[in-house]
Amino acid sequence: MSDLSVTDLHAYTDGQLDDARRVQVEARLAHDSAATESVRVWREQNEALRALYSPVLNEPVPQRLLAARALRGRWPYYALAAGAMGLGFGLGWMSQSYRTDRFVEAAALPRRAAVAYAVYAPEVRHPVEVGADQQDHLVKWLSKRLGHELKAPVLKQRGFDLVGGRLLPGGKGPVAQFMYQDAMGQRITLYVSLSDAEPRDTAFRFSQEDKVAVFYWIDGKLGYALSGEMDRASLLAIATVVYRQLNP
């Protein structure tokens, strides 16, 4: 393996080499099929482990884990109250008689979206599965997996560029998450889930999930939740742009 150490190979596999060393390792790998095969297998292992266990990230957290004395009451586990108090903002408001299951489903949306935001927005190396450089592929892929045509809104006018997106397991099937970032590195996510309930529309609702602010609404078959660590007014301005683009 010449001066290609096993440590180099692992660090290469895990993306932990600096650029100069990575280039050197790549050059040597070109002449070392055994080492190349090792890297391939190890990367497959990494991906298989993530594929197997990452769905846990989107499972609802069991009540008993939130029941610890000091955690109780701090986190709106039952976001029902927050959901119920969300006010209509005049966009497509329709009065709606909620059955309990609907109600629970609607309340779960901001919480799931906020958890997904909290998990992926701080991610430095892998914030998204598919980057904005493959935007067409990204949107087609997520549309196909959700079984509904999706759009990735353009938020340039609010200073946010698309970073990319990922597929997440939701309560009732796959969910799409689009991530955006501004020049300061601030991130927001648009979480889109497909509802199997009857199509309907709701107004914007607001929920403060710990530090994460969430505006959410249901538009036909799709539930949307825009999450960010920012004040309500700034997020509302972006949510309004998103809504207008999705409903031209």
Added chain:
Amino acid sequence: MESAEIVAHIPRLRRYARALAGDNHRADDLVQDTLERALAKFYLWRRGSDLRAWLFTIMHNVFINQLKARRELALDDGVEEGLQSAPQSDPLELRDLDAALTLLPAGQREVLLLVALEQLTYAEVSKVLSIPVGTVMSRLSRGRERLRALMSGAATATNLKVVK
């Protein structure tokens, strides 16, 4: 306020615990014990330092104590090949990643999962597990090769006898 920050890490702690413990109920016990201990010791956490790394360090300590209590500790690199208390498995099950993972010594499993799932740097893993980076690398290397052998099925028959 601070405890809400801990709550935000629960999904990640659960993912790691699920892979580490290999059993849903045991995994959530591990998370629960970790949270209880983190809250009790929260005053020890240095503001501004990496809360996630701190929580994973606590989980590591809780995990080791649980293994000790169950006499399943197989962390030492020198004896890990012999001490692992593998469950009696049908060789066919070894094709399952989940099952293969439980056949890795705990020390190798921890390193592999922190690198693959949490994408920690080797230096961060070294800190979380309180072992030198050299040990991180050797455990990672052995863990990956062991997993490769288990998943390819080539080593199942002989390894099962070894780990018995």
